[in-house]
Amino acid sequence: MPLLKSWVASANSADTPFPLNNLPYGVFSVGDEDPRCGVAIGDMILDMQAAEEAGLVDLTDYALFEVPFWNDLMEEGPAVWTALRNRLTALLSEGAAEQAKVEPLLVPQAEAQMHMPFMVSEYTDFYAGKHHAMNVGTMFRGPENALPPNWLHIPIGYNGRASSVVVSGTDVRRPWGQLKGPNDDAPRWAPCARFDIELEMGAIVGVPSEGPITVQEADDNIFGYVLLNDWSARDIQAWEYQPLGPFQAKATATTVSPWIVTKAALEPFRCDTPAREVELLDHLKDCGPMLYDIDLEVTMAPEGKDASTIVRTNYKEMYYSAAQQLAHHTTSGCPMNAGDLLGSGTISGETKESRGSLLELSWGGKEPVTLETGEERSFIVDGDTLTLKGAAKGDGYTIGFGECAGKILPALDDPYKR
Amino acid sequence: MPLLKSWVASANSADTPFPLNNLPYGVFSVGDEDPRCGVAIGDMILDMQAAEEAGLVDLTDYALFEVPFWNDLMEEGPAVWTALRNRLTALLSEGAAEQAKVEPLLVPQAEAQMHMPFMVSEYTDFYAGKHHAMNVGTMFRGPENALPPNWLHIPIGYNGRASSVVVSGTDVRRPWGQLKGPNDDAPRWAPCARFDIELEMGAIVGVPSEGPITVQEADDNIFGYVLLNDWSARDIQAWEYQPLGPFQAKATATTVSPWIVTKAALEPFRCDTPAREVELLDHLKDCGPMLYDIDLEVTMAPEGKDASTIVRTNYKEMYYSAAQQLAHHTTSGCPMNAGDLLGSGTISGETKESRGSLLELSWGGKEPVTLETGEERSFIVDGDTLTLKGAAKGDGYTIGFGECAGKILPALDDPYKR
Structure with a gap:
């Protein structure tokens, strides 16, 4: 599919993240006005309300866009999703023909x-x-025991905290926590000293389900994708985390990009998961290309300095697709709802620069990363801004997500000394 | 405090779970009518709508009871909670004076x-x-390594799945899952063969919070308590569960009792946590009696047979209070919302009959439990009904929760063969 031409001139370059081929869904406000739904086109936003x-736009017998989130559209299901996309494209x-009517509804x-483009119903993070x-x-655990015995058989996941999901641009306060380092006799209450990113994609469930669903049904139920940074306090x-998994280490914040890129926009970029090293049980097997070829990168900018790219990787490095993860998520009968967010797990490639977390990039702090500005980093320093970017490269066009950025603010004084 | 006398005669016995001292909050319907909020009194329900x-009842400048859940009241905070309780008591x-006006609003x-008495925002389960x-x-792991190193320092918890929480009386379908037993060469897809209960109390957050809160603030923010059965598929x-904790094993269903017993009703039953074996860090220390003396039991009834009591224990056996759990939950800045549900963790006592799960009662299946009807049980058999009961015994009165019951239906035929 080539670049689709729009009468919005800025949407017609090969580099804009928001050509007519994309049409991602966000929620925006201008000045003191209330937030409302919008669709990105070039450097403009179409005010959907x-x-x-x-x-x-008249697709349902009730107003879809009186509310500042996209969940209502998600619940409508694929037929309405397609109808809206077709209408917006037209x-x-x-x-x-409607250019004169639509033009006044565009906002720079x-x-x-x-x-936040949607209300997060529940949030699940994978390790896939x-x-x-x-x-x-x-x-x-050493290379021989690196992968847990179940890892090649199920996409390992754990439930995260929906209340902590924030939109790109939200500052993130370094958390305090209970820590016990290898040299500590006893645990202590201190600010996190190993605050980290996790470069992920987030899949958003659109169609609710009850009971187990197939991988194909799971793919059908997914509404779209965002970039996702699962901020992680490694020392907490x-x-x-033993024995029941990460809890407060992951509850400070998870940042998502502001634009939901629909499955339809990503259709040309579908690709297969890597070869299976062990055959999966039937209900988790791939049934078509369900990963996506999306270039991903992370930049780090120390306070007041230029950003350096510290990670370059691709979503196709994942071992499990979001459809496989969602199918597994339903195996025991777990009900899924519109607005459920599934983090892919950290996306690292084979090479050193394709590692999607500072934990990996600095190998646990032993090999600090050197930024282009000369600073060294093992983990995040106060004032650093971390930014995730994603781009699927088509034939003369780009599908982008907008940035997924957060600046780390210093920890508060002891929040219990007040 | 003695039994408070009501003009509802059935509320004046020492045995009713719902005397005037209790006034728990539920949601009910009669026939085909829509569900609405109600308050239990004796064998009746006061229709709050x-x-x-x-x-x-005129406490706020908007209608609190046009909706079939108690979350709106929760968000109003302690002053309105107290005002409503005082008004209901009067x-x-x-x-x-209002007896003649109120009497027609009572429903048997x-x-x-x-x-469900409330919308579950998010669900967290502890291991405390x-x-x-x-x-x-x-x-x-053997008795020497039984407790993980962090256990005496923090209330270990993990995020559960709010969408799977159901009210007492909802049948629970035995799940399928991926299993790999000690004698299996490879994992297989099969119905759960070790389906179990976990006898817990659930604490419901009323007042939202952002950032770390103290144990006292956490106690203040809790709205009330329910009985909670965290159904668990032990083989899944x-x-x-390694390395990131339970996921599908806990996602089939979690059952709660239908009545939210308020903190105010439980006030006379406050008691201290057991002696600390290791001093907690300051921010997690007790600051008053924050557990409750509540007798708990579990009965099991095979299909068509009488119920046998298989567990007798007490909520005061917990090592950590719900207030300590909620405080810990906020340490890294995790935002909490009205309707967040915190499971206490399985409540077992020292004696064999006080163990709150079949896993413990049957010692992993090695010592099956014999019911009064003669049947033996290591884990749940299809058709069994498991019922949790709770009662705080006051001076001539009882504070009850209503039953927390669920019947296990047989697994479906392979849900992927269709």
């Missing part, structure tokens, strides 16, 4: 503040990138 | 169907009963 009020295409992205699992496992995690 | 419409007390419990942790740890759990 205004478009609906103007009678330009409204914004070169030569569209430069004037908009972005908000093999290079990441091998790296972390090797650090903690090391002390707390 | 009708009471509000009749002008008998309306239902012996000699109340025998005619009512109960529903020491006897349970010792029992399970001893079975898996054994295979999946």
Whole structure:
């Protein structure tokens, strides 16, 4: 599929993340106005509440866009998803009859503040990138025991905390926690000293389900994808995670990009998961290409300094697809709802620069990363801004997600001394 | 405090779980009518929507009881909680001036169907009963290594799945899952063969919070308590839980009792946590009696047979209080919301009959439990009904929760063969 031409001129370059081929869904506000749903096109946003009020989008017997989130559309299911995408494509295409009506409803992205694009029902994080699992496992248990025995048979996941999910641009406060390092006699209460990123993709469930669903059904139920940074307090995690998994180490914040890129926009970029090293049980087997070829990178910018790229990898490095993860998530009958968010797990590739966390990049702090500005980093320093970027490269066009960025603020004084 | 007398005669016995001292909050329906909020009194339910419409309850500048859940009241905070309790006590007390107006708004419990009393925002389950942790740890790792190193320093918890929480009386379908027993060469897809209960109390967060809160603040923010059965698929759990904790093993269902017993009703039953074996860090220390003296039991009834009591224990056996758990839950800045549900963890005592799970009662299946009807049980058999009961015994009165019951239905035929 080539670049689709729009009458919005800025949408017609090969580099814009938001050509007519993309049409991602976000929530924005301008000035003091209330947040509302919008669709990115070039460097503009189409105000969906205004478009609906103007009678330009009329798909359901109730107003879809009176609320500042996309969950209502998600629940409508694939037929309405397709109808909306077709309608938006028609409204914004070169030569569209409605151009004069739509043009006044465009808002410059430069004037908009972005908000969470959806209400997160529940949040699940997976551990389903093999290079990441091998790296972390090797650090903690040696290369022979790096992968847990179940790892090649099920996408390992754990429930996270939906209340902690924030949109790109939200500052993240370094947490305090209970820590016990290898040289500590007893645990102590201290600010996290090993605060880290996890470069992930987030899949958003659209269609609710009850009971077990197949991998194909799971793929059908997914609404779209965001970039996701699962901020991780490694020292809190090391002390707390046995035997029931990460808890407070992952509860400070998880940042997502502001634009939900739909499955339809990503369709040309589908690719297969890597070869299976062990055959999966039937219900978890691939049934088509369900990963996506999306270039990913992370930059780090110390306070007041230029950003350096510290990670370059690709979503296709995952061992399990989001569809496989969602199918596994339902095996015991777990009900899934519109707005459920599934983090892919950290996406690391084979090479050193493709490792998706500082834990891996600095090999547990033993090999600090040197930034282009000369600073060294094992973990995040106060004032650093970490930014995830993603781009699927088509034939003369790019599908982007917007940035997924957060700046780390210093820990508060002891929050219990007040 | 003695029994408070009500003009509802059935509320004045020492045995009713719902005397005027209790006034627990539920959601009920009669026949085909929509569910609505209600308060239990004796063998009746006060219809709160009708009471509000009749002008008998007028605490806020909007209608609290047009919706079939108690979350709106929770968010109002302690002053309104107290005002409502005072108002209900006045309306239902012996000699109340409003008796003639209130009496027509009472519905017999025998005619009512109960529903979830609140919308579960997020669900967290803890592992904070020491006897349970010792029992399970001893079975898996031997008595020397039974308790993980962090156990005496933090209440270990993991995030569960809010979508799977159901009200008492909901049938529970035996799940399928990926299993790999000690004698299996490879994992297989099969119905769970070790389906189990966990006898717990659930604490419900009322007041939202951002950032770390103290144990006292946590206690203040808790709205009330329910009985909670965290159904557990032990064979799925054994295979999946390393390294990130239980996932599908706990996602089939968690059953709660239909009545939220408020903190105010439980006030006379506060008691201290057991002596600390290791001093806690300051921010997790007790600051008053924050456990409760509540007798708990579990009965098991095979299909068509009488129920046998298989567990008798008490909530005061917990090592950590719900307030300590909630405080720990916020240490890294995790935002908490009205309707967040915190499972205490399995409540086992020192004696064999006080063990709160079949895993412990049957010692991993090695010592089956014999029911009064003669049947033996290591784990749950299809058709069994498991019922949790709780009662705080006051001076001439009882504070009850209603039953927390579920019947296990046979697994479906392979849900992927269709």
